[in-house]
Amino acid sequence: MSTLMKSPINGNELSSQKSLSSWVDNFFENGLGTGFLSNFNTGITLPAVNIKENPDEYILELAIPGMKKSDFNIDLDNKILSISSEVETKNEENSDNYTRREFGYSSFKRTFTLPDTVESDHVKANYEEGILSITLPKREEAKQKPPKRIEIS
Known part of the structure; x- marks a missing residue:
């Protein structure tokens, strides 16, 4: 999911696709997504x-x-x-x-x-x-x- 097809409009790519693509790429590549998934439901909690x-x-x-x-x-x-x-x-x-x-x-x-x-x-x-x-x-x-x-x- 690192690249999406670019669609030129007046020589520029669609700004909404770029921001969505960047957000999705950053979510998974910068560890936020994988960090969330690796810590999800580990069963390790301390009781109050x-x-x-x-x-x-x-x-x-x-x-x-x-x-x-x-x-x-x-x-x-x-x-x-x-x-x-x-x-x-x-x-x-x-x-x-x-x-x-x-x-x-x-x-x-x-x-x-x-x-x-x-x-x-x-x-x-x-x-x-x-x-x-x-x-x-x-x-x-x-x-x-x-x-x-x-x-x-």
């Missing part, structure tokens, strides 16, 4: 994360709809919390005149460095209605204490 803190714990919430509990891998190694998933889907439909095959692959991995104040032996995870929630309880010494009045002697 909310991090909440209350006096007793931290809560991570990841928006990951359309998955099952068994699709997730959650690991805690020292102070590194890793949340990952790899899902492969295949769908095949056979009919009298055609066969249609669709497949997909998606994956992600998020890692978080946890503070020393997390009680790593009591971390819990729950997946409900597309939200993966991970509860990270605080150690007793890290929990906020109520205000205390000091008497003067």
